[in-house]
Amino acid sequence: MAGALLLAIALAPSVAIVVILLTRRPRLAEGLNLAASAIVLAAALLLPLASLGGRHVFLDRYVIADPFGAWVILCAAIVYFLASLYAVGYMRLLDEEARLPRFYALFAGFGLATLLGPMMNSAGLYWILIELTTLVSTFLVAFERAPESVEAAWKYIIVVSGGISLALLGTVLFYWAGSFVLGPRYDMTWAVLRAAAPEMNPALLLLAFLLVLVGYGTKAGLAPMHTWLPDTHSEGPAPVSALLSGALLNTAMVGVVRYLSIVEAAHAGKLARAVLIALGAFSFFVAALFIVRQSGIKRLMAYSSVEHMGVMALGFGFGGMLGVAGALYHMLNHTLNKSLMFFGAGSMMRSYGTKEIGGIRDVGRRFPVVGALWLAGAVAITGAPPFGLFASEFTILRAGLQSPEIWAAILMTLLLIVIFIGFLNHFRVMYFSPGENGAGPAGSVSLWCAVPMWLALLPLLVFGLWWPEAIWHYFGVIAHGLATSAPARVALR
Numbered sequence: 001m002a003g004a005l006l007l008a009i010a011l012a013p014s015v016a017i018v019v020i021l022l023t024r025r026p027r028l029a030e031g032l033n034l035a036a037s038a039i040v041l042a043a044a045l046l047l048p049l050a051s052l053g054g055r056h057v058f059l060d061r062y063v064i065a066d067p068f069g070a071w072v073i074l075c076a077a078i079v080y081f082l083a084s085l086y087a088v089g090y091m092r093l094l095d096e097e098a099r100l101p102r103f104y105a106l107f108a109g110f111g112l113a114t115l116l117g118p119m120m121n122s123a124g125l126y127w128i129l130i131e132l133t134t135l136v137s138t139f140l141v142a143f144e145r146a147p148e149s150v151e152a153a154w155k156y157i158i159v160v161s162g163g164i165s166l167a168l169l170g171t172v173l174f175y176w177a178g179s180f181v182l183g184p185r186y187d188m189t190w191a192v193l194r195a196a197a198p199e200m201n202p203a204l205l206l207l208a209f210l211l212v213l214v215g216y217g218t219k220a221g222l223a224p225m226h227t228w229l230p231d232t233h234s235e236g237p238a239p240v241s242a243l244l245s246g247a248l249l250n251t252a253m254v255g256v257v258r259y260l261s262i263v264e265a266a267h268a269g270k271l272a273r274a275v276l277i278a279l280g281a282f283s284f285f286v287a288a289l290f291i292v293r294q295s296g297i298k299r300l301m302a303y304s305s306v307e308h309m310g311v312m313a314l315g316f317g318f319g320g321m322l323g324v325a326g327a328l329y330h331m332l333n334h335t336l337n338k339s340l341m342f343f344g345a346g347s348m349m350r351s352y353g354t355k356e357i358g359g360i361r362d363v364g365r366r367f368p369v370v371g372a373l374w375l376a377g378a379v380a381i382t383g384a385p386p387f388g389l390f391a392s393e394f395t396i397l398r399a400g401l402q403s404p405e406i407w408a409a410i411l412m413t414l415l416l417i418v419i420f421i422g423f424l425n426h427f428r429v430m431y432f433s434p435g436e437n438g439a440g441p442a443g444s445v446s447l448w449c450a451v452p453m454w455l456a457l458l459p460l461l462v463f464g465l466w467w468p469e470a471i472w473h474y475f476g477v478i479a480h481g482l483a484t485s486a487p488a489r490v491a492l493r
Contacts, residue, residue, distance in 0.1 A: 055191065067477050089446035090237065163219060178196050226286070256313075278408075292425075304381055328475050341378070367445060386464045391463065
């Protein structure tokens with residue numbers, strides 16, 4: 001069953017891309033992309049259940065379906081579907097009918113690359129898929145062809161390619177470390193590396209891990225390698241920004257976590273986890289500084305992504321059942337929440353004709369429904385109850401308080417307060433400061449743009465009030481499989 005689901009996830013966007021490029025009809029293109037995303041989501045919802053039996057390998061062990069990869073694929077499938085739905089309404093506002101088929105072909109290609117990455121059982125193929133996401137998404141970032149968009153695309157490909165080059169060097173060093181145990185030629189799968197790790201040179205493994213951490217951490221938006229992210233998220237179309245934040249960053253984090261489990265198997269994970277925790281805490285600190293003083297609405301969302309990738313890094317770094325479960329739950333909740341926030345930001349930018357927070361006023365009165373959804377998302381993204389991010393962040397804090405790096409948990413608590421005040425202060429300005437002479441847009445947003453916001457917000461509320469037992473069990477299976485640290489001595493809850 002797992003193989004059939006993976007095939008459906010890979011084939012649906014691939015077929016859509018081919019047909020879109022052959023027909024080049026705008027309405028057909030948006031329909032095919034939306035249909036492909038729906039098929040992907042349906043298959044991805046079943047994939048975690050199909051992968052529970054353990055690792056399933058296909059295509060001569062190049063493709064894998066395991067619980068961790070299935071979870072990341074599910075998160076990517078959710079944002080791919082929501083962004084595809086939102087794109088139907090948003091992209092029609094750009095007056096780019098002739099170029100829409102090209103956009104949707106690239107969009108489906110970008111979604112496909114983020115979905116394929118977690119399936120890769122070969123460390124080398126995983127690196128290739130991560131690089132492919134860069135190449136495809138660069139054209140999407142520059143799609144509007146404004147000077148700022150083109151500049152952001154160039155900055156993105158230069159900075160991220162530099163990071164990915166370091167990841168390649170780290171991959172080569174991992175292979176070299178394995179060659180002393182397995183010989184000069186072997187299959188560089190995650191399982192093979194982990195099985196051989198206890199016999200490898202710990203110093204060489206740590207050096208290799210630091211390189212892949214910086215490399216894939218650049219793609220994941222961890223500070224201080226995050227410099228591409230604010231411009232890219234700010235200048236790309238809103239559906240692209242949602243896919244970048246909700247899918248790409250998670251896919252890049254897969255490499256960090258899988259390599260961390262290899263270093264753990266070599267009993268050299270203490271320093272590796274300490275560095276990951278330090279990067280997570282620093283990302284939190286940088287995000288807090290820039291969120292408080294931000295003036296651009298999509299840049300505000302971008303720095304929020306830096307914050308939440310820092311939260312995930314802390315969770316995986318703390319390790320144990322609580323740390324891993326909190327990080328995985330946070331991955332899902334952030335995917336939903338950040339999609340909602342970028343959808344709201346895109347609609348407000350198009351309605352008010354500006355990207356500046358100072359130019360967006362009286363949102364609640366002019367857009368009562370969409371404004372309420374966006375404001376609820378803003379409260380949720382700060383980690384406030386009763387939404388899902390509160391549950392996941394609280395779980396990660398519990399893991400941090402039980403770890404030797406308790407300082408990171410204390411810092412996280414303090415910065416969460418700063419971010420809550422700073423982030424919602426920007427929304428106070430946009431919602432409760434009247435515009436000049438009552439000027440402003442009419443309060444109407446397309447249903448294509450409003451419905452995905454509902455579909456993102458409702459699960460966020462449910463997951464904040466109720467954490468299903470089945471998901472707890474599933475996270476326990478992943479934590480045991482990754483074994484990023486010694487098993488926790490406490491129950492999950």
